[in-house]
Amino acid sequence: MSVTLKNLVSYCNDYLSVDRFKDYCPNGLQVEGKRNVSKIVSGVTASQALIDAAIEACADLLLVHHGYFWKGEAEPLTGIKGNRIRTLMKNDISLLAYHLPLDAHPVVGNNAQLAEIIGMQIEDGMDQGNPFSVGNVGSISQPMSAQAFSDLVSTKLSRQAELVLGDDRSVQRIAWCTGSAERMIERADQLGADLFISGEISEPVVHYAREAGIHYLSAGHHATERYGAKALGEHLSNAFGIEHQFIDIDNPA
Incomplete structure (x- = not known):
């Protein structure tokens, strides 16, 4: 064929x-x-x-x-x-x-596929109401500690994720955007996420996570977009x- x-x-x-x-x-x-x-x-x-x-x-x-x-x-x-x-x-x-079209697609997109692999339920885009939003917000079925969630992601992606703790809150509401989107942590914070996942990490994002009290998980640019x-x-x-x-x-x- x-x-x-x-x-x-x-x-x-x-x-x-x-x-x-x-x-x-x-x-x-x-x-x-x-x-x-x-x-x-x-x-x-x-x-x-x-x-x-x-x-x-x-x-x-x-x-x-x-x-x-x-x-x-x-x-x-x-x-x-x-x-x-x-x-x-x-x-x-x-x-x-x-x-970007492959990041955002609701079925085969990197963000949708990452949600399926980790077990996150998509509720909306980070640009809420936009069906072409690059990045999503959603939740997991049961709350867990930030470290337990980090361990889960590391196992699912076969790569050690890097966790920056924001505070001592448990994780249930999550925002994510694959690749190099760590600066979107501010939008994740505005959306009330307990934790934000992206691929890469930068120096300012560490301070933002600690000061805002939102966990940040750097799971790898390549690993999140495979x-x-x-x-x-x-x-x-x-x-x-x-x-x-x-x-x-x-x-x-």
Whole structure:
């Protein structure tokens, strides 16, 4: 089975509502390869290691969360970026990348997938009432200590999360946004969350958590965003009857 690249890209753009987002990079097709797609390899970031793995897996298309052409980066196709794109084009592999639309999607999105894996019930977006909110607020069924919740997340994500204690409150109401969104802790605090989860940690966020009394959990940029591209790839496999393989290139960040 195969699907045309044109139809696959059009379907993804509609499914992820890409026109509703102002993003830091172009969403959708970034490198054009074969006209027909029989096999997708998905992963988090279009690194050289993932491209090489996709070639080894005989992929027609590489689907990622972190692609290329970010605002502020150098435009010439030289060095590492030039080598990556040259490798894709020499092997006729398309690159399909979705950033914020893949964070926000209510089913296959990174935030929705993280909620499912940890066992959090989504109640609303952090931008409340906005169906395209990047970040969610919700709860777990039973309250637990911040340390117990941190241990749970570490187990589920197979990565040691870093906990900053705000106060001695137990955890039930939670806000989260995957990747590099630690500064959204202030919005989480406004929403009455006991704890906020994101991927990375920064010096000011530690002080905010301690002074505001809200726990902060840094669970890893890569670790929190491993699931969106995989879920989207599985969705496309089912929708079009094509092959899909998720390849995880480990990253401690």
